Amino acid sequence: MAHSEQEHPPFLLRRNFILTPFEKRFQRLLRNAWQRRSWHIIAAVPGSGKSLGIHDLVAHSGAHKEAEGRTVLPVLAVRAPKNGATEQALGQALSAAFGVVPNMPWYLRRTWLVQILASTQVECIIVDDAQDLERHHLAFLKELTDNLAAPPYERPVGLCLVVAHSGTVAPFKEIFIHPGILWRQFRRRFDTERPVCTVLGHTADEVRLILTAFEDLYRSQLPDLQLRPWADSIFTWLTHPILDPDVTGRVTMDHLTRLVTSSLLRAYEQKATNVDAATLTEVAEMMILKRDEVVPIDGIPDDDDGELLIDEVN
């Protein structure tokens, strides 16, 4: 057993971040908002790679904590709180992005957040999963950014509300149609040209480009790997209405990664050096046709020797 494992080690899943065409479009928008300190709502379908893109942008934003007290965090990214609709919940999430922070009364934290955002030179705030934001959260974001823009800090800050979006309804429409002055003020702060943007998934040509990257990533495990010839078929499978319910005609990175890695795993376990059409079709059918199928789990695993373990209960 050990000998055969040495000959054929387990399949190694590569989790490298690929700067796909979607990520380029998405990060370009974020960078633009960061540079111009503009406000946007950025939408994309679930599984596009929004969170990974935000993470990559923050990692390359030049954020660092120096030993001698200087901390720089140009892009402050948080996930919308799920644990409460109160502004405190968002305040906690923003505070936690800086590291170890004490519990403090909310009236102090409000002031502290303004000070810490100014002293760490925050230039853009990104809220991921912003579809979960409530009115109180949005009102607090406006207050926070207004305080930063006012003296003594005078720091205008960009804001990107990144939403997982489906259908044609504009995100936050229900909130912003509210007649209150607050929402009119909030809306006024959005970018003139592109207040709400939808970042689209991948076209067939872009899928081909990504498959090239996958070939490079997995060539060490499947030496003869050729994925590009299947680009058109893969695009057709992954734009099936079941996987693309909004009929965008685009492919998400999540679906593409699942199809490729599952197929490569199967091929690798069969000790093949390339992936064939049958394997790809099999996985695609599983993703499309058996998506909602409930798989019954029964029997005894192969590696079980059949004996029942009995543990003493103290």
Next chain:
Amino acid sequence: MNAIETWHSAWSTTFPHRVVPQAEEWFPGLLLRCDLANHWTSKTAMALITHGRPRAALTATPTLAVVPLWMSAVLAECLALPLEGLLATTYHRELMRLYAPLVPHWKQLNATCVFRVCPECVTQDHLLTRLLVLPHIHACPQHHVALLRVCQCGHALSAFSRGTQPFLCKHCGLEWAKLARLPASDEQMRKEQEVLTWFAFFLTEGTPELLARALHLVRSTMRKRKMTSVLSLDGTMRYVERHHVQSISLGYVVDLLMSLGLAPDDVRGYDGPLPWWSRQFSSLGASAILPMEQERD
């Protein structure tokens, strides 16, 4: 550790703004600078590092001349600094070496329990030095001004005051940096320089053997001079009792040595009898003793 980037796990386990100890900085001063750098009120960093610890663990160290090892370790993690650097903000290591195998304790130093500041050190670097806890020291050796323990409003200064800004008087809000400078006399500075020389001698070279030598030298000198009491540094006559070396404070030893007009070379050159146990720990480095102390914490 150098700069921490967001992908590093230390990003989430460190204070938003990190602070590095200055030369000879004292632990509470470092905590206050953490508060200052992070826009927190006084005592916030202290509360963060002692969160969840029993109150008894804190009341055992009222002067913070020596702090428990866990406290230094937690602060080291919050600043992503080596523990060694944090230990240098108290007399922990020095007392550990001097009083081995005992656990370092502020009473071994006879540290003063009264909080004092040098307004000039605070003005220049927001600095509270370790020297502030040494007994018999009443003036800043660098700026030659009196160490102040009372604000101009008449209230005693305290290191930490919850709810106020760091480095301020909690009663009137006056910055410590704006406290009056009271010049120290040349005579006082000369005398205190001698005290500091003695402390430096014990704290840098000190071992249980050296401490035993000093005390035996005191006893033999008093026998020779047929004395039973000495004029101590505070001007009072003090009857000298026979204490066990390890139950006597360094402040008291320095007081006796100075009152008898002895010098460090006299201690080095003492060749009289010594207790057998004092040599047992003379070759042990502080690092060899550290794990035991850690266990007790």
